[in-house]
Amino acid sequence: MAIPQAGMQPLTDLEAFLEPFGALLRRAESRHALERYTTGLLANIPHKTAMAMGEALPGTNGQRLQELLTRTQWDVAAMDRIRIAHMSVHARTGAGALIFDDTGLPKKGDASVGVDRQYSGTLGRVDNCQVLVSSHYVDRAFDWPVNARLYLPRRWCDDPQRLAKAQVPSGTGFQTKGEIALDLFDQAREAGLAVGAVVADAGYGDQGAFLDGLEQRDQPYAVAVARRVHFRDAVQVAADPGDPPPPPRQGRGRPRKASRLEERVEKQSAEALVAAQPERAWRRVAWRQGHKGALTREFVSIPVHRSGWRGKHLPSRGVLIGERPCPGHRGDVKYYFAWGLDAMRLPELVALIHVRWAIERFYQDAKGELGLDDYEGRRWPGLHRHVALVMLAHSYLALQRAYGPFHDAPPDEAASPQAAPGPGGFPPTDTHEHHRPAAPCAGGLV
Template identity: 35%
Template sequence: MTEAAAGIEGRFEAYVAALSGALGHADRTRPFHDYCRGLLLPGERKSVEPMAALVAPERVSAKHQSLLHFVGQADWSDARVLAKVRDLVLPALERSGGIEAWIIDDSGLPKKGVHSVGVARQYCGRLGKQDNCQVAVTLSVANHAASLPVAHQLYLPEAWAEDEARRARAGVPATVRFKTKPQIALDQIRTALADGIAPGVVLADAAYGCNGALRAALTAAGLTYVLAVQSNACVWPPDVEPLPARPWSGQGRPPSRLQRGPGHAPISVKDLALSQSSAFVTVTWREGSNTPLTSRFAALRVRPAARRATLRPVEWLLVEWPEGEAEPTGYWLSTLPQDISLAALVDLAKLRWRIERDYQELKSELGLAHYEGRGWRGFHHHATLTIAAYAFLIRERAALPPSAATIGQIAPVPIRPRPRGAPDPARATRAKLHRDPAKAAHRRPGK
């Protein structure tokens, strides 16, 4: 083992030992250690059985049962483990640039069948279409170097939430009732604030940005945001204000709806952007892999439309209209200060790309999408363990100089040599999993 590998090994052992105190029982320490190790080691599949073959090739069956019970049945707290992960890793994230943003996202995991908890035909971002999948709502803290999920909860479709038989089979807690994805995200944000996590600018795509109640709640909580919206979102143009509600006649409820009339009506952000074609300027927000990322942007001060007596505050409308496109391609509403520069506004709006890159690592390299169980507890335990393993890599990367390798290039946690005669960890341990017979080697016959 090289000196560098021994150093990683030692830091991994210390990291896991520090997290083990959040598990509630000493006999969970070994399976916790092995599960995290299995997630970090190279392997095509990070479900329980292949990981058991990696970490304990001499006793795969016993290790498989141990890990299976630990992730699917053991009664340890996801919240306590994630809190300890934050304690260990957020200081490193803050040293590498501070917490610049909180990113709301949802992560789709394609799934066959109908029995896995929360599975339904719904939009799956990984596939880019409607399909059978599970969807988890996440909250991550981020800067330009990395992002760390601090909350991860399965979205339970209404049909699932109301089906007591399926809930019981999947072990869904009685306290979990139907909530929309923006409502779940808002709960996660309130918990993060209560836990004292350093706040950042809230970023999200249009599935969350178009929710006026979420935007209002973020403002009420003292948080600023840059949230994508759809092209049909309506705003009051600059220098155009809604008319006040009609005077009360003295009968019934006092009128509260703001009035609209000729010359006093909100318009879509798309129509407003098209009318401001001369306002767009070229902005470069970061270096891409081959070339600087550049596009055309405009920022306008607008008031989001709402039919209520209390006016919504004026905020930024940021619009992206790339050169050569027939119309704008992106829209954001933002409560960042009025004196912020256009370049800084664009930079924060585009920072949401960070979560896309990191979730690719989480799903493909660390096995977030590989869990094969069906229950509520196992789904969340696996996500927590994946985040814990990924957080170790974030901390390792933060200790490297800026010119060093990226997270995907950090050496994996070393593994001891496989004993002679032990099963090959690269293969499944049961013959029935190998549906295709092995091909005969092509070689010339000997003399």
């Protein structure tokens, strides 16, 4: 997606979009800074630091924009709640997928909050960076960022003075990325976002505690897993003559107790289970159109029982999905595990597990066009406020694409606080319907 660049003057529809968020700010000067900062993120400015935007935008300066991030009192979580509730009404078709992932923000030195030498999937290597865990909503018509939180390495959490200097909230302790993702999920659901399925890559799919947490929350999911992750073949379990077969599926809720029958079936890696499948079990599936035609690979599905996290929870039943290139094409074999999605056919599951590209595209757009990684401050509040404003700007664009063409208001109209919203019913009201075409993919949630 190419993000259109705004001009330097206030956008009438942006001012209307920001009006509910202005209630979080007590002073008119702060509400003006909110509009200027968001406009700066959308504008054609090479670097989206507070100082650079302050120099380029009329009616403000770098100090005022910086104070919006560091000195002005406003609650990031409250802004996210308002935005999620608004987007849930105006930018959602049914219950779509909530994608979890993380991205690296390169940093120099060791003073910026959360910075460390750590692996960044964005960089593809271990490097000096911050890592941001975030979630992203996608369905047939819309996709938009939901919320985010910085991952704090354990060495940061073991240094109270360092935490205090970076203004990390009191009581913040070490959490895995999966634990942070569960917190973000809870916050999104509390804000009113209906989620049909959670989707994540193997960095989260390999965390048994994360999957246990989703199952305890009765939340279906489809995640990538590493080839070494072990499962029990549910067909072998049912075929064992020593005990009556288990129920056809576990259902949702807490993982049930494993039977003696299951315990006798040897665990096998995802790689071994997929490799053992006969050729007739594989199906060719195309899930969406790419730049060079339909994206097509071969898939196989295997009913399996997932092992619990360090024995704390007992196995749960789901589907292991194997993916391989079509004959004559090169590529790696990939593995996925789905739980609570038994009603979905294989093509629908394939379409679901491949919606992760939406969050990867968001990271590209947010960094390349909206300045996600341009924040130069060192403290927790400023970083999270900058991230929240980037997500606010991206959500504005998602609504603008759905409800009307991007436009810049005439100077006299932009200067008037009574200016009407722009054409096409934007910002949206309950009486307007979006006109964005449905995404080209298989059926199901997305």
